[in-house]
């Protein structure tokens with residue numbers, strides 16, 4: 001099942017056991033596993049017995065990673081403690097939890113005040129209609145239509161008190177767990193790097209360049225010429241405040257134009273990539289640069305539509321990936337091949 005190319009191998013099968021990888025052969029683990037929350041009711045996100053992935057995958061990943069090698073595992077706030085426990089019990093050191101922040105998440109909630117009206121048998125008050133976005137259309141064209149659904153507000157006394165009350169906050173970040181396999185016993189970090197080329201993060205190559213309009217003389221006491229140190233908070237889309245300069249990851253090199261920057265929620269209707277949880281390439285490039293150096297090898301046991309692999313090709317890293325679902329595997333195969341050949 002393996003497809004051998006110059007610098008990537010992808011497998012259309014379950015990652016459990018990671019049977020194609022040698023012990024101590026992988027420089028970094030970067031993966032976005034099923035969160036185990038039944039996202040949009042996708043069966044592959046229900047996990048083993050409805051939970052996060054079996055911890056066996058982290059034990060296997062630990063075994064394949066070189067001593068001192070780092071890993072980044074995407075997770076979800078309400079299940080990440082299980083994943084962290086599994087990672088730690090598999091031998092990894094928990095180093096940090098990065099927060100990838102974004103704006104376009106919507107909470108799953110209801111207006112509890114209306115539910116109270118219903119419970120009390122009181123008719124809620126109608127006061128207009130909702131407008132819904134009907135999908136992606138070109139700039140300047142009609143973007144909204146009235147679909148007729150009535151806006152309602154609570155009418156009962158108790159309902160009025162609970163008007164707008166709900167169950168969840170707006171999700172505005174995804175946690176990414178940073179782990180490390182301990183360096184080889186008896187070695188210093190420098191000795192471990194000499195032996196395996198793993199043991200430290202590539203901070204210098206992931207600095208955040210100053211924005212063009214920034215006065216560099218005013219940045220800190222000794223501004224570094226390449227920019228600020230990468231932080232454990234990451235933004236991949238520009239917001240409208242002054243904090244961006246600390247967190248907004250940059251696009252590096254020539255191939256990172258906006259055709260390759262996919263936002264958290266896809267807006268293009270015509271993309272052939274139908275995977276529901278595609279990660280932005282710009283984000284994956286940053287993470288790959290952070291954990292590895294050129295020509296090193298990254299493993300993604302849950303590659304989905306292959307975003308980690310695409311970013312590896314753009315960053316001149318080798319890639320090893322698994323995907324169970326044939327439909328997603330084919331998308332990943334095409335995307336990684338295109339990226340390797342720099343076809344946009």
Ligand SMILES: C[S@@+](CC[C@H](N)C(=O)[O-])C[C@H]1O[C@@H](n2cnc3c(N)ncnc32)[C@H](O)[C@@H]1O
Pocket residue numbers: 013014015016032033034035044275277278279301302303304305306307308322323324325328
């Ligand atoms: C959250 S998605 C990854 C999405 C990816 N980051 C992207 O940008 O397309 C997780 C993927 O893991 C796959 N998966 C689930 N269990 C698996 C297994 N045992 N082996 C390999 N892949 C698996 C699912 O089919 C799904 O596509």
